[in-house]
Amino acid sequence: QKEVEQNSGPLSVPEGAIASLNCTYSDRVSQSFFWYRQYSGKSPELIMSIYSNGDKEDGRFTAQLNKASQYVSLLIRDSQPSDSATYLCAVNQGYSTLTFGKGTMLLVSP
Amino acid sequence: DADVTQTPRNRITKTGKRIMLECSQTKGHDRMYWYRQDPGLGLRLIYYSFDVKDINKGEISDGYSVSRQAQAKFSLSLESAIPNQTALYFCATTPGTGNTGELFFGEGSRLTVL
Numbered sequence: 001q002k003e004v005e006q007n008s009g010p011l012s013v014p015e016g017a018i019a020s021l022n023c024t025y026s027d028r029v030s031q032s033f034f035w036y037r038q039y040s041g042k043s044p045e046l047i048m049s050i051y052s053n054g055d056k057e058d059g060r061f062t063a064q065l066n067k068a069s070q071y072v073s074l075l076i077r078d079s080q081p082s083d084s085a086t087y088l089c090a091v092n093q094g095y096s097t098l099t100f101g102k103g104t105m106l107l108v109s110p
Numbered sequence: 111d112a113d114v115t116q117t118p119r120n121r122i123t124k125t126g127k128r129i130m131l132e133c134s135q136t137k138g139h140d141r142m143y144w145y146r147q148d149p150g151l152g153l154r155l156i157y158y159s160f161d162v163k164d165i166n167k168g169e170i171s172d173g174y175s176v177s178r179q180a181q182a183k184f185s186l187s188l189e190s191a192i193p194n195q196t197a198l199y200f201c202a203t204t205p206g207t208g209n210t211g212e213l214f215f216g217e218g219s220r221l222t223v224l
Contacts (some may be wrong), residue, residue: 008150034211043200043215044153088153092211095160096141096204097168102152 002027004091006101014109019076021104023089026070032092033065033072038103039085048074079108113137114216116201122222129188131219133201141204142184143213144168144176146197153200159184191223 003026013019025033032051036044050056050063050072062075076083089101114135123129133142143158145168155168157176165176173195177185188195198220202213 032211043217044213045215046212049211090211096211096213097143097155097158098153098211098213099155099169100145100153102150 002030002091002093002099004089004099004101006087006089006104008102009105010107011104012107012109013079015079015081017079017108019079019083019106019108021074021076021087021089021106023072023074023101024070025072025089025091025099027091027093028067028070030091030093033063034090034092034098035061035063035072035074036088036090036100037085038088044088076106079106081108081110084108112217114201114203114214116199116216116219118219119217120220122224123191124224125190125192127191127223129191129221131186131199131201131221133184133186133216135182135201135203135214135216137203137214138181139203139205139214140181142178143202143204144174144184144186145200145202146170147200147218148197156186156199188221191221193223196221196223 005024035048038044048063050065056063060077064073086103088103090098144156145153159178162178175187201216
């Protein structure tokens with residue numbers, strides 16, 4: 001069984017701080033990784049994808065990948081209350097069939 | 111209007127009843143997926159389809175069946191619903207080319223089986 005592990009949280013950070021969300025995966029041959037954001041009562045939406053080792057930045061978001069350690073992270077700089085949501089880590093098992101982690105709830109307090 | 115539409119949005123039914131959840135999309139995508147989401151368990155793949163002649167089982171297909179009636183329509187059926195099928199069900203789509211992993215989700219169908 002291919003697994004994706006995340007700390008369920010909640011992760012609480014004050015407004016303006018950096019939020020760090022972490023994810024590990026079990027399948028060493030996985031090649032592509034994704035972060036989805038899900039607001040309460042809403043459907044997930046893709047916010048970041050990463051395919052190569054290292055960092056990928058998009059605005060306030062940075063995804064980090066370390067394939068040797070089978071580790072993916074998402075950093076959110078200058079966190080805003082509107083970033084409060086559940087963040088889902090996902091690993092592509094091929095043909096866009098994703099295995100999702102259980103998600104980490106992020107709470108950003110004003 | 112939503113690009114990926116699920117009906118019904120909410121449904122309460124009784125054990126043993128047959129239930130169909132429908133998904134239609136206007137995105138022109140070939141690949142369609144059904145996931146269920148349970149508190150503490152995350153999203154799990156039930157079935158997926160790459161075209162009308164291609165149906166594949168996901169991680170948790172037991173107790174479910176699907177039908178791909180057209181490129182734009184993908185239905186999920188519970189032949190005899192049971193309480194542990196109470197969950198939030200999501201339909202998702204993605205283009206048929208590439209391997210981007212970007213799924214476009216519908217708004218979800220909340221099913222309660224009593």
